[in-house]
Amino acid sequence: MLQTDLKHIMSDQQYKETLESNENVMVCCGRNGPMCLPVYDVMESLESKYEHVAFRVLPFDHPVSNNIRRLPEVRGFMGLPMTIYYRNGKVVAATSSIQSKAQVVSILNQEFKQAA
Helix, strand or coil, X not given: CCCCXXXXXXXXXXXXXXXXXXXXXXXXXXXXXXCCHHHHHHHHHHCCCCCCCEEEEEECCCHHHHHHHXXXXXXXXXXXXXXEEEECCEEEEEEECCCCHHHHHHHHHHHXXXXX
């Protein structure tokens, strides 16, 4: 398990259900390492502010990570974590390596606008 209080995706079925039952999803695929833990912390700090987004993590070294690794959007990624943003089950953004809170907020605001 990853060192975070965020909900974990630990099966292909959970991955599929998460995308099918949530309009906006941010999935961070990583390890318990120095590039990943800060991104989990950012996600935890934003979870209550972005209630219209499902924040999830999945371990890079678990078979469920194949759902992320096989995406064409991550083909050239060399670093962890791999963070994927989905709207209605489709990838709308993908990043690799450590991300600051400002970078994550920018993507969330651009891709997952809340209805006024």
